[in-house]
């Protein structure tokens with residue numbers, strides 16, 4: 030019998046704690062496969078966030094550090110500048126990256142730190158029980174905006190890729206999704222490219238992945254995938270926002 | 281080594297850190313410590329290290345968290361409000377058992393306060409400062425020479441015990457110029473060995489994790505117990521202090537950092553007038569020289585604490601002395617005392633001591649002690665000795681028999697409390 034698919038070496042063989050239909054597990058696998066294929070696993074250091082993926086430090090089979098809420102890019106900066114031979118990535122949710130850690134995100138991009146950021150946008154705070162995130166859609170219900178996000182009270186959602194696009198240091202910005210197989214494959218490509226940029230010493234790369242949180246959205250996994258395609262994608266268009274191949278970056 | 285260089289305190293501290301093998305610095309500007317990042321910005325690249333001006337103190341300390349996790353000697357510095365912002369990160373480093381060195385060049389507070397020298401961050405420094413049960417090693421220099429030599433000490437202690445170690449200075453120490461002689465061999469980081477926990481290129485070995493959490497309740501407690509043992513070991517082994525003229529003293533001034541210099545000048549004035557005054561200067565504020573003070577209180581019945589804060593430091597002195605002697609306080613919470621002022625205070629307290637003579641006599645007779653100590657006479661202190669405590673054995677603390685007699689006598693006399 031031929032083995033067609035196996036667990037990537039970049040993942041520790043253990044059960045993950047994520048809810049059924051959650052996007053974190055899928056993206057974990059894509060990051061691990063990318064490390065395997067690029068042959069960088071043994072020189073990669075990952076930064077796990079505070080959020081549902083706090084245990085990423087257990088799941089990835091490479092050196093890992095678990096950081097305070099939002100500070101991933103600063104920690105990654107400290108590691109990369111101390112050991113430039115390492116490949117460093119920071120894995121973060123939207124509360125972590127776009128709210129408490131917005132300063133670190135913008136400034137690591139502005140400095141063009143040669144790091145890779147994997148940004149999971151599930152439009153809600155998962156770990157703390159479904160509070161509003163900076164990426165929560167207008168009208169979307171969350172435990173701290175039970176009647177739905179009202180712009181007069183809660184302001185507008187933040188589009189992180191668009192926000193970072195004017196920064197010259199942001200070498201590679203792409204937004205993808207994992208709501209179906211085709212997009213999972215595209216996301217894998219983007220993640221691999223974000224690592225390749227770092228290997229080539231190009232500078233700051235971030236992949237924003239539209240992801241799912243069926244638990245806190247109060248949906249079935251299937252409806253969750255539909256929510257991404259129908260509600261999130263119109264607000265957060267997929268595509269490459271900046272890339273090292275493009276003159277001036279932005280597209 | 282051997283060469284004396286005229287330097288500013290802040291620059292001496294930066295140079296001392298570089299010579300001690302520091303190869304990573306991240307910080308955010310704040311007066312009165314700006315010379316440190318300024319110095320590091322050109323000095324570190326010169327030796328192949330990295331300097332980053334971070335976007336905030338919060339980012340700076342988290343860069344340190346990352347850098348320290350790779351095993352590199354790393355440093356950050358700031359002043360009061362900046363240190364407050366760094367406390368979360370310091371707590372994470374303490375929780376992850378990571379060594380690094382940081383300096384607080386204290387200014388006046390609370391809030392924005394002012395940029396004058398102060399000792400107002402005493403409690404924040406010696407009680408951990410951030411959230412959770414943890415400690416940081418705290419060294420308090422009182423000269424530019426010590427500003428230059430203590431970074432090495434901090435790195436050594438930080439790595440020995442895998443925890444943050446800090447220098448608590450102030451604007452005067454940071455800004456003044458004095459000769460410094462670096463009294464240690466310059467460290468070449470390349471010659472330093474792998475520690476077995478640092479993150480980096482794995483090649484063949486298993487993965488390593490640096491984290492400060494353990495969500496399993498009992499497991500976290502176990503780790504905290506281990507850390508507590510480590511802290512007790514430090515308290516037994518790493519205390520540093522200095523004594524001057526304490527041998528025959530009726531009154532001992534207790535002061536650290538800049539206050540200790542002022543107190544020293546006041547002590548000289550007093551000695552010139554024939555008053556028997558000595559000086560006790562803690563060098564490590566945590567671990568605090570409690571045993572040494574308690575031992576001194578067997579002989580000396582009157583202490584005067586001089587501090588540039590509202591009676592924070594005096595609390596540790598009183599805890600140490602535990603009712604064995606009178607501890608008076610001269611506090612300047614938003615100002616720098618002149619030596620004449622301190623001398624005037626010494627005269628005042630001295631008069632009080634003389635007036636309360638019989639109490640002193642009574643106290644001199646054997647009486648129950650609240651802190652049990654060996655009966656033998658305490659060694660006379662040398663004129664100026666930077667004393668390292670000789671790994672004293674932990675002494676049982678007996679609190680059942682306080683100095684009731686003496687307290688009563690003092691009440692009768694009035695004046696003493």
Ligand SMILES: Cc1ncc(C[n+]2csc(CCOP(=O)(O)OP(=O)(O)O)c2C)c(N)n1
Pocket residue numbers: 079080081082098121122123124125126149151153154155156157162
């Ligand atoms: C300083 C600090 N503030 C708040 C928290 C509480 N907290 C933990 S996770 C989280 C939100 C995480 O949301 P997100 O980053 O979107 O990740 P998700 O759980 O959705 O994957 C918050 C607010 C914390 N741990 N630390």
Ligand code: SF4
Pocket residue numbers: 046047048049050051052053081151155156241242243244245
């Ligand atoms: S709460 Fe949401 S983000 Fe967290 S594991 Fe469950 S589905 Fe995933």
